[in-house]
Each structure stands twice: as structure tokens, then as C-alpha cells.
Amino acid sequence: MRSSTVAKAIRILSGLYAIAIYGFIFLPVVVLVLFSLQATSFPIPPFTGPSLRWYDAVLADTRLTSALVNSLLVAAISSAVAVTLGFLSAWGFARFVLPGSGLLRGLITLPLTVSYLIIGMGLLVLFNWAGVPKSLLAAGIGHVVINLPLCFAIIYSQMGDHQINIERAARDLGAPEWKVLLLITVPVMAPAIFAGFFLSMTFSWDEFVISFLLTRFDTTLPVEIWNLLRSGLNPKTNAVGSLVFAVSIVLVVMFELMLLRRKPA
Amino acid sequence: MNSATNSGRALPWALVTPALGWTLLFFVLPFLAMALSSLTAHDGGGFTLSNYSQFFNNPAYWQAMVNSLQVTAIVTLISVLLAYPFAWILAEQVPARWQRLALMLAVLPFWTSYVVRSYSWLLVLAQNGVINRALTGSGLFAEPVQLANTRLATIIGFVHFFVMLLTLTIFANLKQLSPSYRKAAADLGAGPVRTFLHVVLPLTMPGIMVGAFLTFVLCIGDYITPQILGGNNELLMPQLVMMQIGRRGDFPLASALSIILMAVVTIAYLACARWLKIERA
Numbered sequence: 117m118r119s120s121t122v123a124k125a126i127r128i129l130s131g132l133y134a135i136a137i138y139g140f141i142f143l144p145v146v147v148l149v150l151f152s153l154q155a156t157s158f159p160i161p162p163f164t165g166p167s168l169r170w171y172d173a174v175l176a177d178t179r180l181t182s183a184l185v186n187s188l189l190v191a192a193i194s195s196a197v198a199v200t201l202g203f204l205s206a207w208g209f210a211r212f213v214l215p216g217s218g219l220l221r222g223l224i225t226l227p228l229t230v231s232y233l234i235i236g237m238g239l240l241v242l243f244n245w246a247g248v249p250k251s252l253l254a255a256g257i258g259h260v261v262i263n264l265p266l267c268f269a270i271i272y273s274q275m276g277d278h279q280i281n282i283e284r285a286a287r288d289l290g291a292p293e294w295k296v297l298l299l300i301t302v303p304v305m306a307p308a309i310f311a312g313f314f315l316s317m318t319f320s321w322d323e324f325v326i327s328f329l330l331t332r333f334d335t336t337l338p339v340e341i342w343n344l345l346r347s348g349l350n351p352k353t354n355a356v357g358s359l360v361f362a363v364s365i366v367l368v369v370m371f372e373l374m375l376l377r378r379k380p381a
Numbered sequence: 382m383n384s385a386t387n388s389g390r391a392l393p394w395a396l397v398t399p400a401l402g403w404t405l406l407f408f409v410l411p412f413l414a415m416a417l418s419s420l421t422a423h424d425g426g427g428f429t430l431s432n433y434s435q436f437f438n439n440p441a442y443w444q445a446m447v448n449s450l451q452v453t454a455i456v457t458l459i460s461v462l463l464a465y466p467f468a469w470i471l472a473e474q475v476p477a478r479w480q481r482l483a484l485m486l487a488v489l490p491f492w493t494s495y496v497v498r499s500y501s502w503l504l505v506l507a508q509n510g511v512i513n514r515a516l517t518g519s520g521l522f523a524e525p526v527q528l529a530n531t532r533l534a535t536i537i538g539f540v541h542f543f544v545m546l547l548t549l550t551i552f553a554n555l556k557q558l559s560p561s562y563r564k565a566a567a568d569l570g571a572g573p574v575r576t577f578l579h580v581v582l583p584l585t586m587p588g589i590m591v592g593a594f595l596t597f598v599l600c601i602g603d604y605i606t607p608q609i610l611g612g613n614n615e616l617l618m619p620q621l622v623m624m625q626i627g628r629r630g631d632f633p634l635a636s637a638l639s640i641i642l643m644a645v646v647t648i649a650y651l652a653c654a655r656w657l658k659i660e661r662a
Contacts, residue, residue, distance in 0.1 A: 122573065130470040137467045138487065141545060144501030145490050147511055151504065160509045201400040208396030224400055227408050229650075230643065231602025233619050237639045238411030241418045241632055261407050264400060293392060322494045325604055329626070338496045345500060345609065349507060357497035364493045372485060 145361065152354035159351040170355035180356055183340035187321055190252055190336055194259035195316035201260070202267030203309055207301060210275035211283070221272070225265040235261055236326040243330070250332040258326035263319055267312035274308040307374055314371040318364060419636035423629075432637035442621065442638070446645070449618040452532065453601045456539040457593050463540065464547035465589070469581075471548070472555040484552055491545035499609040502538045503529055506610070530612035538606040543599075547592045554588030555581070594653060598646055618642050 151159035155167035174180055208214070209221055227235060239258050248254060279301070286300045287293075302309070324338040331339060337360060344353045422429045436442045467487070475483045490498060505511050506528040513525035528534055558581065566576040604619035611617070616624070618638065625635035 126573070127474065130466075130474045133466055134470050134474075137463065137544070141487060141490055141541065143511075144498065144505055144541065145493070147504045148497070148501040158509070159504060160507070160511075160514070201403055205397045205400035208393045212393035212396075214393055214397065220397065220401060223409075224404055227404065229598070230408075231598065231619075231646075233602050233604055233622065234415075234639050234643055235408065235411070237622070237626075237635060238415040239407065240626070241636060242411040242414040244632065245414060257407055260403060264403060268400065318492055322492075324494075324496050338494055341494070341496050341500070345496075349504060349510075353500060354504070357494070357500060360497050361490075361493045365489065368485075368489070368492045 148354055148361070149358045152351060152358045154351065157351065159349055159354045170351040171359075173352050174355045174359065177352070180337070180340055183335055183337045184359075186252055186334055187337040190256045190259060190327075191317045191320035194256040194320050195263060195313050197256075198260045198263035198316050199267045199271075199309055199313045202264050202312060203271050203302075203305070206268050206272035206275060207297070210272060211280065221268075224268050227261050228265045228269070232262060232323065232325045236329040239326070240329045250330055252331055252334055252336070254330040255327040255336065258330055259316075259320040259323060262323070262326070263312075263316035266319070267316060270312045270315070271305060271308045274305065279304050310374045311371060314367055314374065318367045318371070321360075321363065321367065415636040416640060418633050419640055421633050423631045423633050432634045433641070435634065436638060436641055441616075445616045445618050445621040446641075448532075448615055449601050449642075450645075452535060452539070452607070452617060453597055456536055456543060456600050457596045459536070459540050460543035460547050460596055461589060461593055464544045464592075465551055467544070468548045468551035468555060472552055484549070488545045488549055491542065491549075495542075495605050496609070498542065499538050499606050502534065502541065502610055506534050506537070529610065530614055532611060532615060535607045535611035535617075538610045539600055539603075542606070543596045546599075547596065550592035550595070551585065551588060554585045558584055590653065594650070597649060601646060602642065 152170055153166040153168070154164045155169045156164055205224060209217055214220065236258060239254065239261075242248075243250070243254055282304060283296050283300050286296045291299070322338060323336075324342065327336040327339050328342065337356075341353060341356060341360070344350060344356070347353075419432050420428055420430070422431060436446075471480060471483050471487065503510070507513070508525050508527070508529065510529070512528060513522075516522040517525055562580050562584065563576055566580045571579065602619060604623055607617045608620055608623075613620070619642070622635050622638045622642070625631040625638065
């Protein structure tokens with residue numbers, strides 16, 4: 117009797133608390149999207165929409181649209197490089213006994229413990245000395261640095277014993293190493309490879325400080341949005357922010373679907 | 382025989398060398414360059430420790446570190462206290478088939494652009510923003526309250542992000558907990574509150590510590606949130622670093638300040654290393 121009352125009270129309090137936290141989490145997002153949909157020149161209450169005026173303005177702004185294309189390119193290419201290097205090294209460490217293996221694996225995952233600001237600073241100082249100009253390529257190199265350890269860790273943690281056995285079977289049947297790699301390991305590891313790729317995409321797509329330090333004229337979308345912020349509250353920033361949010365959601369949903377496919381519920 | 386062992390050794394090295402090379406070339410080498418740069422004078426010239434002594438002698442620089450440590454400590458504490466009950470509700474009170482969706486929804490804004498998220502809070506907190514309109518509109522306040530460009534705004538922006546991050550890590554932790562522990566506690570006569578305090582909470586403590594440490598590291602190194610929401614009224618360490626690069630092009634001082642910031646994170650790590658047992662999957 118008493119314990120069921122307690123359970124009921126806990127249930128009600130839990131519901132209220134969850135609503136409050138969901139409210140806190142979604143408040144800024146709702147405000148962002150809502151006030152992107154009105155035609156006035158300030159994104160503030162009262163709401164007078166709906167209107168797509170500022171979305172038209174964003175799509176007509178070549179600085180923003182080219183930054184968007186740059187961001188997608190940098191994200192796709194740097195993630196592809198990160199996942200390739202991560203996969204090859206994960207395979208090497210999981211399948212072969214290498215001297216100093218633990219230390220070397222630690223080295224690959226080390227960038228995870230250092231803030232983006234410091235990684236960006238280091239590259240800025242090095243490139244400055246070496247005379248490498250600021251560019252999207254420089255920022256892309258930085259994005260591989262932050263995403264490679266992530267891809268490596270995800271793929272390495274998923275390389276289990278049953279995969280070793282499948283590879284061994286292929287080798288026993290006479291397959292050369294490159295065939296084992298391409299026809300057995302890659303397909304078997306596909307979910308982890310995709311997970312690493314999409315996670316890298318989302319991180320690169322959102323990354324600001326490295327791109328800010330390492331690019332100059334051609335830049336990525338977060339840096340271009342940062343430049344927009346100088347004009348204060350601006351409905352155009354709301355519109356482009358809402359578009360960025362939409363792209364992130366697409367990436368996350370794809371990532372979730374990959375995970376669901378890996379372990380059916 | 383000999384060639385077989387050679388090719389047997391060459392393959393694994395060929396696999397791991399690109400990743401190792403990338404890390405050495407674009408992570409270790411830049412770090413060394415930064416360390417070296419921090420030991421040179423801004424106006425050229427040779428070896429000097431002046432960039433480091435500036436930090437210890439200039440009260441404004443000290444203050445930035447104190448601000449950073451205070452904000453980070455407050456953010457970490459509030460975020461853990463808000464996220465734990467939320468993760469617990471998602472893990473224990475939400476029906477199993479809805480859990481994945483509930484969690485995904487709870488952390489959806491986590492994945493959006495960091496810059497956009499901070500800007501969104503500016504919309505909420507600004508002088509003519511949603512909260513001030515609600516306060517003045519309802520007659521509670523005659524004048525708008527200064528919310529943006531304050532430490533409070535920085536803390537709110539950070540807590541928003543880290544509540545989501547910690548919900549993810551604590552939720553994972555709670556789900557890993559075998560239900561048999563709770564059953565055993567119940568069989569031995571413990572009520573839900575005692576079971577939680579004596580069984581669930583202690584067993585999830587390591588996960589909380591890892592999450593809190595992650596919060597500490599990410600929070601103390603972040604430039605965007607304090608710059609957009611806190612403004613320049615009070616500087617945090619990353620803002621101080623960026624200021625040296627932006628306004629003065631003083632790479633040596635920026636490098637020295639970055640290394641000091643990194644040292645503080647390393648000290649924090651060593652201080653709580655015994656609670657941070659990150660298990661291999």
C-alpha cells in the first residue's frame with residue numbers, strides 16, 4: 117500500500133521533471149526556428165510569421181551558400197580520410213602483434229584528450245612557420261586529426277574474434293591479404309565504418325575553432341555564421357542556423373539507423 | 382623463410398603507419414612547435430621564459446584562469462545534478478520500447494552546431510528576447526533584466542550542452558547495471574530509496590566521474606560559448622588565448638597560455654585518475 121503510493125509519487129515527479137528538462141533542452145531550438153519564420157528584421161517576439169523571406173535571403177547569399185558547400189566538402193573528404201586511416205590502423209593493431217602496440221594505440225587516441233583550440237593553435241603555429249597558407253585544406257587536415265582517433269576507437273572496439281575466424285577461413289582457402297581485406301573485413305566491419313564516418317561528418321560539419329584559425333577567405337559555414345553574429349540578432353542567422361540544424365538531424369538519424377541495423381532491437 | 386617473415390612484418394606496419402604518421406605530423410609536431418614558440422619572444426629574438434612569467438605576473442591573466450576554473454566547476458556540478466535524475470527517469474521510468482526515441486530526442490540539439498546553439502540562447506536571453514518579453518509583458522518586471530553578456534548566460538549555455546552529454550553517458554551507465562543487483566537489494570528488504578542510495582548510485586559513480594571529467598575538459602577549453610554569451614565583460618582562458626592571436630598576432634604568448642591551460646587539465650586528470658577507470662569495450 118505505502119510502497120505503491122511512493123511509486124506513484126515518484127512517477128508523477130519524474131514526469132514533471134522530464135518535461136522541465138525537455139523544455140530547457142528544446143527552448144533555444146524552438147525559439148531559433150520559430151523566429152526564423154517571420155518577415156520582420158528582428159528575430160524577437162511577438163511572432164508575426166510565417167514567412168520564408170529570410171530563407172530566400174540565405175539562399176541568395178553566395179557567401180553563405182559557398183560556405184555551406186565548403187563545409188560539406190571538408191566534412192566528407194576529411195571524414196573519408198579519417199575513417200580510412202582509422203580502419204587500416206585498427207585492422208593492423210587488432211590482427212597483428214606489433215611491438216609497443218599499447219603505446220602506439222595510445223598515441224593514435226591521444227588527440228581525443230586535447231581541446232580543439234589547442235590542436236588548432238598548434239597547427240596554426242606549425243603552418244605559419246612552414247609557410248603553409250591558411251586554406252580549407254589546412255582546416256581539413258585539422259579535422260582528420262580530431263576524427264581519426266574517434267574512427268580508430270570505434271572500429272578497433274568492434275573487431276571481435278568471430279571476424280578473425282572468418283578472415284582465417286578466407287586465408288585458408290587461398291585468398292591473398294588484399295582480397296581478405298576488401299571482400300571479408302570491410303563488408304563485415306561496414307556498420308562500424310559507417311558509424312565512424314557519420315560521426316566524423318557531424319563533428320567536422322559543426323567544428324568551428326580549427327576552421328576559424330586555419331582558413332581565411334574561403335571558409336566553412338560555422339565560421340561564416342560567426343561572422344554574421346557581429347550584426348547581433350539577425351533573422352538571417354536564425355534561418356541559416358535552422359538549416360544547419362536540419363542537416364545535423366539528417367546526419368544523426370542516418371547514424372542511428374546504422375546502429376539499429378547493427379544490433380536489431 | 383626470411384622473405385616470408387619480412388613480408389609478414391611489412392604488412393602490419395604498412396597498415397598502421399599512415400595513421401601514426403598523420404598523428405605525429407599533424408598533432409605531435411604542431412604541439413612541439415607550439416611549445417617551442419612559447420619559449421621565444423614575440424618580437425623575434427632567442428629563448429625566453431617571459432611568456433610564462435607574464436601569466437604569473439599579470440593579474441588580468443590570473444583572473445582569466447580563476448574565472449575559467451570557477452565557471453567550469455559550477456557548470457560541471459549543476460550539469461551532473463540536473464542530468465542524473467533525467468537519465469535515471471529515461472532508463473527506469475520510460476517503457477523500454479520508447480527509451481531509444483526518448484533518449485534520441487533528449488540529445489537532439491546536442492548534435493547541432495555549437496555556434497548556432499549559443500546564438501539561440503542569445504535569442505532567449507537578450508534584452509528584447511523571449512524571457513525579457515515574458516517578464517516585462519507579465520508585469521513582473523518593469524524593466525528588462527540584463528541576462529546576456531553575463532557569467533550567468535555563459536553558465537546557462539554550457540549547462541544546456543553538458544546536461545545532454547551527461548545524460549548520454551549516465552544513461553549508458555545505468556543501462557549497463559545488471560537488474561539482479563536491484564532485485565537482490567529488494568529481496569533483502571531495501572525500499573526503492575535505499576536501493577538507489579546504497580546500490581545504484583555507488584555503482585554508477587565511476588560513470589559519473591568519467592562524464593564529469595569530460596565536462597571539465599570540454600568546458601575549460603571552449604571559446605565559443607563564453608565569447609557569444611558572456612561577451613567581453615569577463616574573460617575566460619580560451620578567450621584570452623584567442624585575443625592574443627586576433628588582436629596582436631602574439632603567437633608565443635598564445636602558445637604559452639594554451640600550454641598552461643593544458644597543464645591545468647593534465648593536473649586535474651592526475652588528481653582524479655584513480656576514479657577514472659575507462660574500461661575497454
